[in-house]
Amino acid sequence: xxxxxxxFTTCEPPNELILESGDQLxxxxxxxxxxxxxxxxxxxxxxxxxxxxxxxHVAFAHADDxxxxxxxxxxxxPAKAIDTNLYYVICSNVIGGCKGSTGPNSINxxxxxxxxxxxxxxxxxxxxxxxxxxxxxLQIPKLLAVVGGSMGGMQVLEWAIQYPDQVASAIVIAxxxxxxxxxxxxxxxxxxxxxxxxxxxxGNYYDQxxxxxxxxxxxxxxxxxxxxxxxxxDTKFGRKLQSRADYGYDFDTDFQIESxxxxxxxxxVYRFDANSYLYLTKAISYFDLPKKYGSLEKALSSVLAKxxxxxxxxxxxxxxxxxxxxxxxxxxxxxxxxYFECDSSYGHDAFLLPxxxxxELFHHxxxxxxx
Amino acid sequence: xxxxxxxFTTCEPPNELILESGDQLxxxxxxxxxxxxxxxxxxxxxxxxxxxxxxxHVAFAHADDxxxxxxxxxxxxPAKAIDTNLYYVICSNVIGGCKGSTGPNSINxxxxxxxxxxxxxxxxxxxxxxxxxxxxxLQIPKLLAVVGGSMGGMQVLEWAIQYPDQVASAIVIAxxxxxxxxxxxxxxxxxxxxxxxxxxxxGNYYDQxxxxxxxxxxxxxxxxxxxxxxxxxDTKFGRKLQSRADYGYDFDTDFQIESxxxxxxxxxVYRFDANSYLYLTKAISYFDLPKKYGSLEKALSSVLAKxxxxxxxxxxxxxxxxxxxxxxxxxxxxxxxxYFECDSSYGHDAFLLPxxxxxELFHHxxxxxxx
Numbered sequence: 001x002x003x004x005x006x007x008f009t010t011c012e013p014p015n016e017l018i019l020e021s022g023d024q025l026x027x028x029x030x031x032x033x034x035x036x037x038x039x040x041x042x043x044x045x046x047x048x049x050x051x052x053x054x055x056x057h058v059a060f061a062h063a064d065d066x067x068x069x070x071x072x073x074x075x076x077x078p079a080k081a082i083d084t085n086l087y088y089v090i091c092s093n094v095i096g097g098c099k100g101s102t103g104p105n106s107i108n109x110x111x112x113x114x115x116x117x118x119x120x121x122x123x124x125x126x127x128x129x130x131x132x133x134x135x136x137x138l139q140i141p142k143l144l145a146v147v148g149g150s151m152g153g154m155q156v157l158e159w160a161i162q163y164p165d166q167v168a169s170a171i172v173i174a175x176x177x178x179x180x181x182x183x184x185x186x187x188x189x190x191x192x193x194x195x196x197x198x199x200x201x202x203g204n205y206y207d208q209x210x211x212x213x214x215x216x217x218x219x220x221x222x223x224x225x226x227x228x229x230x231x232x233x234d235t236k237f238g239r240k241l242q243s244r245a246d247y248g249y250d251f252d253t254d255f256q257i258e259s260x261x262x263x264x265x266x267x268x269v270y271r272f273d274a275n276s277y278l279y280l281t282k283a284i285s286y287f288d289l290p291k292k293y294g295s296l297e298k299a300l301s302s303v304l305a306k307x308x309x310x311x312x313x314x315x316x317x318x319x320x321x322x323x324x325x326x327x328x329x330x331x332x333x334x335x336x337x338x339y340f341e342c343d344s345s346y347g348h349d350a351f352l353l354p355x356x357x358x359x360e361l362f363h364h365x366x367x368x369x370x371x
Numbered sequence: 372x373x374x375x376x377x378x379f380t381t382c383e384p385p386n387e388l389i390l391e392s393g394d395q396l397x398x399x400x401x402x403x404x405x406x407x408x409x410x411x412x413x414x415x416x417x418x419x420x421x422x423x424x425x426x427x428h429v430a431f432a433h434a435d436d437x438x439x440x441x442x443x444x445x446x447x448x449p450a451k452a453i454d455t456n457l458y459y460v461i462c463s464n465v466i467g468g469c470k471g472s473t474g475p476n477s478i479n480x481x482x483x484x485x486x487x488x489x490x491x492x493x494x495x496x497x498x499x500x501x502x503x504x505x506x507x508x509l510q511i512p513k514l515l516a517v518v519g520g521s522m523g524g525m526q527v528l529e530w531a532i533q534y535p536d537q538v539a540s541a542i543v544i545a546x547x548x549x550x551x552x553x554x555x556x557x558x559x560x561x562x563x564x565x566x567x568x569x570x571x572x573x574g575n576y577y578d579q580x581x582x583x584x585x586x587x588x589x590x591x592x593x594x595x596x597x598x599x600x601x602x603x604x605d606t607k608f609g610r611k612l613q614s615r616a617d618y619g620y621d622f623d624t625d626f627q628i629e630s631x632x633x634x635x636x637x638x639x640v641y642r643f644d645a646n647s648y649l650y651l652t653k654a655i656s657y658f659d660l661p662k663k664y665g666s667l668e669k670a671l672s673s674v675l676a677k678x679x680x681x682x683x684x685x686x687x688x689x690x691x692x693x694x695x696x697x698x699x700x701x702x703x704x705x706x707x708x709x710y711f712e713c714d715s716s717y718g719h720d721a722f723l724l725p726x727x728x729x730x731e732l733f734h735h736x737x738x739x740x741x742x
Contacts, residue, residue: 185628233556254656
């Protein structure tokens with residue numbers, strides 16, 4: 001089976017979306033995909049929220065390019081943990097992104113040129129407000145589940161908080177209710193690398209042949225280190241040399257880990273927009289439920305969803321401690337919550353990889369929820 | 372009291388230093404300082420080895436600029452833990468550095484131009500060989516102690532291994548016998564940021580007005596995150612905002628941690644050479660005693676020094692686990708070793724800060740050793 005990415009446009013002026021900053025954004029196009037069939041009683045819709053570098057294409061082969069498989073195809077599909085024979089699955093590209101939804105590379109209707117950094121700074125909450133308009137347009141009154149890892153998990157939390165009547169269950173994976181100083185720090189250095197790239201030109205590079213690729217690649221390389229645990233780094237790469245019998249005593253690549261990071265950095269620049277990287281990491285750095293709502297308990301006080309919170313034992317970017325804080329607050333408020341610390345040694349990115357524990361958890365949890 | 376930096380030149384052609392790579396380097400100038408008075412029987416000499424961004428100026432005010440205090444002034448001086456009333460302390464800038472010793476910014480006698488990246492790749496062992504020539508020139512047959520943290524600790528290890536008869540005791544702080552994949556990875560990204568800076572120009576930038584400052588600043592910012600523990604990041608900065616009552620919803624600095632990293636990055640470029648950063652991080656990445664000597668035990672089998680090994684509990688760059696491997700091997704070989712895990716919550720950089728535990732340890736350990 002193949003899927004196509006669809007698009008939905010909303011918030012046409014003068015009905016722009018009011019952003020958390022107070023700015024307005026419109027029109028807004030949202031790129032999205034759907035899989036499976038919506039039940040006649042609309043009881044089987046699951047919204048999947050993607051992480052920093054994801055897009056709307058969560059599963060199946062893409063109609064435009066059958067080799068373009070979904071970023072969560074291990075988990076979403078017929079007879080998979082999120083079973084598209086049973087559920088109607090929706091995934092949309094976040095606003096601020098660069099995969100079809102309105103973002104800094106979109107044309108600003110006022111200037112007829114790409115927004116660049118005149119695009120307004122958006123937050124996780126703004127992403128969720130835009131998704132809500134899509135879900136409304138799809139005429140789904142209540143979601144059976146909202147599911148996401150990392151930045152996707154932050155969206156899940158805002159969904160459960162802001163639309164308590166419309167979220168029956170929430171699955172938050174390898175995420176946090178409040179982004180740590182360390183994560184803010186790494187993302188700030190990544191943005192700094194982009195700002196420092198002479199091809200960035202204050203975000204006005206879309207008509208140039210040379211794009212801010214080196215800055216974006218550096219940012220991505222930093223990110224990739226934080227996505228891997230010490231154990232994964234040691235086991236997968238260790239101090240193994242790349243295509244050399246011994247040290248080269250030069251500045252070419254010596255170690256496999258160097259080669260891996262360069263490969264990841266170089267690959268990323270072909271599929272991601274540097275300005276989007278700035279906007280999405282800024283949204284992540286701003287994510288702080290206690291700040292926004294007064295305290296974590298205040299933030300969660302009105303949620304009605306059943307929660308499944310999953311942390312990755314070896315995740316040092318959003319460590320289990322942060323998920324536990326979320327769980328503690330939910331328990332204190334007598335909310336229904338299941339917590340699981342996944343025993344993967346892979347680090348933060350474990351939620352993107354096939355994992356038997358996650359299969360079981362999703363399958364079991366979803367089989368017990370209803371709208 | 373004030374001190375001046377002295378310099379010593381050796382390895383004049385055709386007597387160049389043979390490097391670990393097989394390349395030759397000469398002449399070599401070594402910038403060094405000495406404090407205190409050498410005892411008539413030469414029994415009180417202590418060599419201090421500096422870390423990545425250090426220099427020969429370990430203590431006292433500098434004669435050229437009294438505000439230029441030493442990088443380890445808390446620990447070295449009259450009546451301090453390394454007491455210059457008792458000991459004759461030597462510290463030299465490593466080769467490959469940029470603080471007076473021969474490095475990539477030195478004039479290549481063959482071309483009459485700065486070496487740039489024609490400077491040979493050097494290793495920790497090469498740094499130590501050059502220091503040995505200085506110690507010989509100072510006519511010190513045996514060092515009472517060799518002391519160093521981080522990259523300095525690696526030099527201490529090579530001293531104890533290569534010159535067992537000339538090192539009575541060794542103090543290794545916040546270091547490792549083998550640099551981890553994670554550390555290699557962060558340093559590779561830092562070097563990549565320098566390579567990507569258009570002002571780097573393959574290392575030939577010394578006659579330019581514009582230096583590769585943005586690349587070096589990015590590298591330093593990455594480094595600074597790794598030098599701080601999660602606790603230090605959270606306590607010192609947390610999510611506190613910089614000069615703003617609320618988020619700015621723009622790409623200016625929002626958080627104190629961003630401001631701190633930018634400050635550290637910008638400050639560093641005025642005092643450090645980008646090419647030296649490449650060479651010294653490469654030397655660190657190459658540091659792997661088990662690889663070089665066959666195994667850690669083989670590496671340490673001939674050492675005669677008494678060891679004091681200190682790790683920092685909250686150090687995630689060179690975590691205690693790595694110091695423990697060193698200690699385990701020393702114990703297995705029946706070497707004299709004292710191990711202490713310093714309870715600082717500050718992270719890797721704790722060894723540079725005043726710490727009562729470290730004062731006590733240095734003082735007590737040194738009072739018990741003799742040549």
